[in-house]
Amino acid sequence: MTTRLLSLALIALTATPGFTGAALAAPSLAQKAPSAPGGPEDKATAKPGPETHGLAGPYLAARQAAIANDYRSAADYYLQAMTQDDTDPFLQDSALVALISAGEMERAGALAVTMTDQGRATELARLMQRTELARAGRWQDLVNAIDKAPPPSTRDDVDEVAPGGNQLFDKMMRAWALLGAGNARQALSAFEEMGKVRGARPMVNYHLALAKAAVGDYEGADKLLEDKSAGAHILGVIARAQVLSQLERNADAIKMLEETPGFEEEPHLVALRDRLKKGETLPFDSVRTPADGLAQVYLTFASVLANSDDPDPLALIHARLASYLAPDLGEARLITAQLLQGFGQFDLAEQEFDALRELGDMRPIAELSRIDALTRADRLDDAEKAALSLTAAHPELAQGWIALGDLLRQQDKFAQAIPAYDKALSLIGTKAGEARWFPLYARGIALERSGQFPKAEADFRAALKLRPDSAQVLNYLGYSLVDRGEKLDEALNLIKRAVELRPDDGYILDSLAWAYYRMGRYDEAVAPMEKAVSAMAGDSLVNDHMGDIYWMAGRHREAEIQWQRALSLKPEQESEAQRIHAKLDRGLDKVLAEEKANGGKLPTPRATQTPADSTKN
Incomplete structure (x- = not known):
């Protein structure tokens, strides 16, 4: 997940000496579960889990669902367990975490009220109730609730790793509540005081700027935002x-927008620029109510917590609460969707992307991230639909067409992929240089697999002019020439260069060995092929190639072992399995002779026997 997409993960904040994300995070919102119900724990520090008698089934199912990030199931199972014990704070807080993570905010709010009424409010329950007060516009009640909360040092649910870490969050929430209660001067003073916290100034100054703009102090806001x-x-x-527009400085606003990195890839920014060019005065609606400001507090903390290779699960809770407070805050929807993707909850993520589209906020960069995540999850149909939607909404975006071409190519829809790459290359233009090499390479693959090798070769060679040391292109062109029996000396040199660049790449080593094989240099083919098999022991085709090379080198018994190994790895195509069976039955020499006599194909494919069938003979 890129820093650009986590748009509120302020770079300066994390670069400040002494700053850690934990130092600004809210406290741990759920007790840590025991390693196993009733299992041994450190008696001095362990917090008690629930008794499992009578509720072991749903409790264990909930724990398993929570481990798998299946928030809906976890919530349902925890609530089911609570029918056996509706007063256990561990079950209640775990259910609350799952409900919020799943986006079931009304049920979460009701549970938070129950926990408070029972006198068992946890930090998360208090946070949920504060959010409800903000949604209702009960700002003075929110101020009072924050003021009456026990100090962090007396709370038994505060994360000991970051003592007092929730104080900045509470203070920022209180400042927005003060603004909502009509105490603007106190609110601004509170933000200014918070800016003195080491490492917090960039974050706080952003919110101070929003608060100043919300009360009409645009000059003060601009001084902070610049x-x-x-x-x-x-x-x-x-x-x-x-x-800037409110200050009648449209020209400065246009310049600022156009100098923003990635400006052309953000349709919303382009639309703002176009409105400014028409002389329109933009309204200040970034924060329309204090609830919007508070939603951005949640979003800020969600971004900080998510800005790592291993996002903190609390990031999702903060992002969900941000969306709950401000349903049309696209950034909150986006970070929620990306976090859900990262946690493998693609159905829940799709709901957030759908909400973004309903808001008219389909961002190309976000959609490309979504397409990539769906592809990696092997949800190619969904990814293809997303790519088609992106190209329809933003036909001017070359990366959208490349993403569509890649998806079609991955599904062996090579002929359909070619026009997508054509469109991308036409949008990139002929003078873009390096930006053209990948779509040229990708289109070359699609052309080659579509039986249009002369055009494919032209694309590969054009890509090599742009990037002469691209091992992928060198290997693909060299292997294609070898497979066609054309320009074998050049093909061998291309592949050798690819091996120099990537000496441990199994695919490239396989290409080198196969080039030697096609040139009749069988003994020279053995060593690189053995290295390829060592690197890619689980690849059926590589093991099949190893068998062919062993056979032609006179090592027939070893060849048969490799072919058996290839069969056990289940070749992707049935025709490949049939050919291996034929080689095991009759030997490679006879199979090659039969194929030569039959136009390159086996005359009568042999039906594949299962191990059970073979025992009957």
Whole structure:
């Protein structure tokens, strides 16, 4: 997940000496579950889990679902377990975590009320109730709730790793609540005081700028937002454009927008620029109510917590609460969707992407990320639909057409992929240089697999002119020439160069060995093929090639072992399995002779026997 997409993960914040994400995170919102119900734990530090008598089934099912990030199932199972014991704070808090993570906010709110009424409110229950107060506009009640909360040092559910880590969050929430309660001067003073916290200034100054703009102090807001450490993210850019426009500085706003990295890839920013060029004065609607400001507090913390290779699960809770407070805050929807994708919850993620589209906020960069995640999850049909939607909504975006071509190519729809790459290359233009090499290479593959090798060869050679040391292109062109029996000396040199660049790449070593094989240099083919098999022991085709090379090198017994190994790895195509069976039955020499006499194909494919069938003979 890129820093651009996590648009509120402020770079300056994490670069500040002494700053850690944990230092700003809210406290741990659920007790850590025991390693196993009733299992041994450190008696001095362990927090008790629930008694499992009478509820072991749903409790264990809930734990398993939670481990798998299956939030809906976890919530249902925890609630089912609570029918056996509706007063256990561990079950209640675990259910609350799962409900919020699943986006079931009404049920979460009701449970938080129950926990409070029972006198068992956890940190998350209090946070949920504060959010409900903000949604209802009960700002003074929210201020009072924050003021009456026990200090962090007395709470038994505060994360000991970050003592007092929730204080900044609470103070930012309180400042927005003060603004909502009509105490603007106190609210602004509170933000200014928070800016003195080491490492927190960029984050706080962004919110101070929003608060100043919300009360009409646009000059003060602009002074804060022009500092890139505070406003160098998409919401900050939008807010500053609106502020500058309110100051009758449309020209400055246009310049600022157009100098923003990735500007052309953000349709919303382009639309703002176009409105400014028409002389329109943009309204300041980045924060329409204090609830919007508070939603951005949640979003800020969600972004910080998510800005790592292993996102904190609390990031999802903060993102969900941000969306709950401000349902049309696209950034909150986006980070929620990306986190859900990262946790493998693609159905829940799709709901957030659908919500973004309903808001008219289909961002190309976000959609490309979504397409990539769906592809990696092997949901190619969904990924293809997403790519088609992206190219329909933004036909001017070359990366969308490349993504569509890649998806079609991965599904062996090579002829359909070619026009997608054609469109991408036409949009990139002939003078783009390096940007053309990948779509040229990808289109070359699609052309070659579609039986249009002369055109494919032209694309491969054009890609090599742009990137002469591309091992992928060198290997693909060289292997294609070898497979066709054309320009074998050049093909061998191309593959040798690819091996020099990637000496441990099993696919390239296989190509080198196969080039030697096709040239009749069988003894020279053995060593690289053995290295390829060592690198790719689970690949059926590589083992099949090893068998062919052993056979032609006179090592027939070893060849048969490799062919058996290839069969055990279940070749992708039935024709491949049939050919291996034929080689095991009659030997490679006879199979090659039969294919030569029959136009390159086996005359009568042999039906594949199962191990059970073979024992009957």
